[in-house]
Amino acid sequence: AQSVTQLDSQVPVFEEAPVELRCNYSSSVSVYLFWYVQYPNQGLQLLLKYLSGSTLVKGINGFEAEFNKSQTSFHLRKPSVHISDTAEYFCAVRPWMDSSYKLIFGSGTRLLVRP
Amino acid sequence: SAVISQKPSRDICQRGTSLTIQCQVDSQVTMMFWYRQQPGQSLTLIATANQGSEATYESGFVIDKFPISRPNLTFSTLTVSNMSPEDSSIYLCSVALGSYNEQFFGPGTRLTVL
Numbered sequence: 001a002q003s004v005t006q007l008d009s010q011v012p013v014f015e016e017a018p019v020e021l022r023c024n025y026s027s028s029v030s031v032y033l034f035w036y037v038q039y040p041n042q043g044l045q046l047l048l049k050y051l052s053g054s055t056l057v058k059g060i061n062g063f064e065a066e067f068n069k070s071q072t073s074f075h076l077r078k079p080s081v082h083i084s085d086t087a088e089y090f091c092a093v094r095p096w097m098d099s100s101y102k103l104i105f106g107s108g109t110r111l112l113v114r115p
Numbered sequence: 116s117a118v119i120s121q122k123p124s125r126d127i128c129q130r131g132t133s134l135t136i137q138c139q140v141d142s143q144v145t146m147m148f149w150y151r152q153q154p155g156q157s158l159t160l161i162a163t164a165n166q167g168s169e170a171t172y173e174s175g176f177v178i179d180k181f182p183i184s185r186p187n188l189t190f191s192t193l194t195v196s197n198m199s200p201e202d203s204s205i206y207l208c209s210v211a212l213g214s215y216n217e218q219f220f221g222p223g224t225r226l227t228v229l
Contacts, residue, residue: 034218036220042222043119043121043207043223044158046116046219049217090158100171101216103158105157105158106157107156108157
């Protein structure tokens with residue numbers, strides 16, 4: 001079985017500062033990795049994904065994430081955040097060979113950007 | 116990606132009643148999913164709805180409580196039956212698209228049960 005851990009429930013940061021949101025996963029098989037963002041009162045938007053190839057993936061809104069297989073991590077980073085980045089961020093995994101295509105989500109991290 | 120809409124966007128219901136939530140996609144998709152997001156929580160998969168077959172429910176969710184219809188490749192409904200305040204949640208549909216069947220989500224339906 002797979003599991004996803006987002007250790008930080010909330011990350012406060014000042015505007016224009018860098019940020020890293022941590023995601024670790026547990027799986028006995030290879031997985032695809034995803035980050036989703038949920039702005040207040042909205043659904044989830046796919047931010048970026050790691051499917052194969054380069055371990056550094058770039059997504060929308062200036063976010064990037066690095067897949068580290070040895071540490072089973074997929075941390076999300078942004079060099080300079082904006083007030084508009086305030087949202088809930090979810091990390092998710094899906095086993096390669098799972099034909100059900102089900103996602104396993106972490107508990108989420110609330111990014112709070114202060115002026 | 117796809118344009119996914121849900122109706123209603125929000126509703127306030129009385130306990131004991133039922134609410135049907137609609138999910139419409141602008142393209143044909145094989146796999147659709149229904150999730151529940153309880154207040155301040157992450158997403159929990161309720162069921163997978165494939166066109167032409169019965170929905171597959173996750174542990175802890177039953178068809179009598181959450182009946183699902185999938186009449187065609189662009190539409191699905193989820194009914195929350197005999198509601199109680201514990202059913203107050205955001206309900207989201209998603210679809211699997213692309214070569215790797217990534218999931219894309221609708222805007223959600225915010226349900227409050229009094």
